Amino acid sequence: xxxxxxxxxxxxxxxxxxxxxxxxxxxxxxxxxxxxxxxxxxxxxxxxxxxxxxxxxxxxxxxxxxxxxxxxxxxxxxxxxxxxxxxxxxxxxxxxxxxxxxxxxxxxxxxxxxxxxxxxxxxxxxxxxxxxxxxxxxxxxxxxxxxxxxxxxxxxxxxxxxxxxxxxxxxxxxxxxxxxxxxxxxxxxxxxxxxxxxxxxxxxxxxxxxxxxxxxxxxxxxxxxxxxxxxxxxxxxxxxxxxxxxxxxxxxxxxxxxxxxxxxxxxxxxxxxxxxxxxxxxxxxxxxxxxxxxxxxxxxxxxxxxxxxxxxxxxxxxxxxxxxxxxxxxxxxxxxxxxxxxxxxxxxxxxxxxxxxxxxxxxxxxxxxxxxxxxxxxxxxxxxxxxxxxxxxx
Ligand code: SF4
Numbered sequence: 111x112x113x114x115x116x117x118x119x120x121x122x123x124x125x126x127x128x129x130x131x132x133x134x135x136x137x138x139x140x141x142x143x144x145x146x147x148x149x150x151x152x153x154x155x156x157x158x159x160x161x162x163x164x165x166x167x168x169x170x171x172x173x174x175x176x177x178x179x180x181x182x183x184x185x186x187x188x189x190x191x192x193x194x195x196x197x198x199x200x201x202x203x204x205x206x207x208x209x210x211x212x213x214x215x216x217x218x219x220x221x222x223x224x225x226x227x228x229x230x231x232x233x234x235x236x237x238x239x240x241x242x243x244x245x246x247x248x249x250x251x252x253x254x255x256x257x258x259x260x261x262x263x264x265x266x267x268x269x270x271x272x273x274x275x276x277x278x279x280x281x282x283x284x285x286x287x288x289x290x291x292x293x294x295x296x297x298x299x300x301x302x303x304x305x306x307x308x309x310x311x312x313x314x315x316x317x318x319x320x321x322x323x324x325x326x327x328x329x330x331x332x333x334x335x336x337x338x339x340x341x342x343x344x345x346x347x348x349x350x351x352x353x354x355x356x357x358x359x360x361x362x363x364x365x366x367x368x369x370x371x372x373x374x375x376x377x378x379x380x381x382x383x384x385x386x387x388x389x390x391x392x393x394x395x396x397x398x399x400x401x402x403x404x405x406x407x408x409x410x411x412x413x414x415x416x417x418x419x420x421x422x423x424x425x426x427x428x429x430x431x432x433x434x435x436x437x438x439x440x441x442x443x444x445x446x447x448x449x450x451x452x453x454x455x456x457x458x459x460x461x462x463x464x465x466x467x468x469x470x471x472x473x474x475x476x477x478x479x480x481x482x483x484x485x486x487x488x489x490x491x492x493x494x495x496x497x498x499x500x501x502x503x504x
Contacts, residue, residue: 111142111143111321111322112142112143112144112145112318112319112320112321112322113138113142113143113144113145113320113321113322113323113324113357114144114145114146114147114314114315114318114320114322114323114354115131115135115145115146115147115323115324115325116146116147116148116149116152116190116314117131117146117147117148117149117171118148118149118150118152118153119148119149119150119153119164119167119168119170119171120153120157120167120374121163121167121170121374122170122174122381122382122383123170123171123174123175123178123381123382124372124374124379124380124381124382125364125372125379125380125382126364126366126371126372126373126379127174128178128382129361129362129364129422130326130361130363130364131324131361132174132175132178132179132180133361134324134359134361135180135185135324136178136179136180138324138357139180139181139184139185140184142322144184144185144186145185145186145188145318145320145486146175146180146185146186146187146188147187147188147189147190147193147314147486148168148171148172148188148189148190148479149190149314150164150168150189150190150191151190151191151196151197151310152190152307152310152311153167154303155301155303155304155307156304158301158303168189169472169475169476170383172475172476172478172479173383173465173468173469173475174382174383174465175187176464176468176475176478177382177461177462177464177465177468178382178461182478182481182482186482186485186486187478187479187482188479188482188483188485188486189479189482189483190314192479192480192483192484192486192487193317193483193486193487193490195317195487195490195491195493195494196310196313196314196317196490197310197313198494199313199316199317199490199493199494199497200306200309200310200312200313202497202501203309203312203313203316203339203343204306204309206339206342206343206346207309207312207339207342211335211338212305212306212308212309212335213305215308215331215332215335308332308335308336309335309339311332311335311336312335312336312339312340315336315354316336316339316340316343316351316354316493317489317490317493317494318486318489318490318493319351319352319493320352320354321352321354321355322354322355322356322357323336323354323355323356323357324357324359325356325357325358325359326358326359326361327358329356330356330358333354333355333356334356336354337353337354340352340353340354341353343497347497347500347501348500350496350497350500362418362422364418364422365378365415365418366378366379366380367379367380367392367393367395367396367397367415368397369397369415380392380454380458382458382461382462382465383462383465384458384462385462386455386458386459386462389451389454389455389458390451393447393450393451393454394444394447394451396415396416396419396447396450397415397416398414398415398416398443398446398447399411399413399414399436399443402436402439402443404442405439405441405442405443405444405445406439406442407439408436408437408438408439409436409437409439409441409443410436410437411432411433411436411437414436416443416446416447416450417432417433417436419450419453419454420432420446420449420450420453423450423453423454423456423457424449424450424452424453425453428449432446432449
């Protein structure tokens with residue numbers, strides 16, 4: 111089975127990347143034909159105004175991938191923009207992809223939504239419409255003045271999705287008004303490239319005739335779109351592409367030092383490039399059970415991020431004891447964090463060392479990816495030739 115996946119080069123990788131993505135990739139490369147690429151063109155869909163760090167970011171991803179255990183002997187590791195055929199297939203696919211498929215793609219809408227910094231909004235539609243609106247408005251960082259007008263817009267019998275759509279539309283215009291900017295100024299992402307990036311993704315996958323793509327649940331609509339494009343192409347020009355399957359991976363959501371999802375933008379991440387001292391400082395700043403103010407107070411490990419890390423990095427036999435001692439109050443948070451730091455360092459230290467040694471010969475590292483890109487290109491050229499013949503371009 112041929113498996114493909116990519117990652118945008120947004121900078122140094124952190125623990126969240128490892129547990130959410132890379133760990134799974136490392137397992138996959140043992141039993142499958144795997145292709146992993148640095149999606150530098152995709153980085154431009156949202157960050158096209160700021161490319162000064164792009165080269166450096168690509169280098170950081172290369173360093174982290176290899177240091178973490180992706181092996182160029184087992185996986186084809188390459189850089190998207192080195193394989194120009196992705197762009198050509200993207201162009202050909204864009205000829206056959208209805209615009210509405212992209213505009214209604216939930217990920218596209220979601221991403222725009224995320225950029226409005228309201229991604230934490232999860233609607234629990236349990237009560238009536240009024241409860242829903244109340245719940246939503248209570249999460250806004252400001253008061254919604256014309257709340258009643260909004261209520262009037264929504265009728266009780268409307269479906270949840272329609273309510274969402276109405277509400278999102280309302281919030282969008284409301285936020286733009288608050289920020290006193292026009293829609294065009296605010297939406298850096300209101301570009302052709304951003305709208306069309308799922309088509310580029312389809313080209314990334316189908317040019318290798320991949321059978322499977324490891325994804326999280328939020329990426330499922332993209333894979334479905336890729337499958338639809340493959341079906342449409344096959345229908346129009348004859349059987350060419352397999353329909354790739356989504357390989358759903360259940361990964362633990364790793365929280366950052368403040369208890370929220372680990373993310374560069376929250377400034378709460380632990381990076382593989384961090385020094386031992388930096389990691390220690392971050393661990394000591396970790397969010398804990400707010401009810402446990404001092405040693406002696408009983409704690410709740412089940413809600414404590416530090417304990418989540420113990421389960422990942424501390425030896426099993428110690429974890430049970432830590433749980434017990436936290437609950438009884440015998441263990442203080444400072445001591446608890448010190449133990450967690452030891453386990454975390456056991457994991458991070460060899461990665462850091464590999465990273466440092468790779469850094470000594472960046473040229474060699476870059477050559478590995480150039481070599482991978484050449485190999486990937488050989489496959490891509492073959493597919494594109496077939497596509498062009500089917501479309502009577504050759
Ligand atoms: S003792 Fe450890 S597990 Fe318990 S609240 Fe403190 S840091 Fe969390």
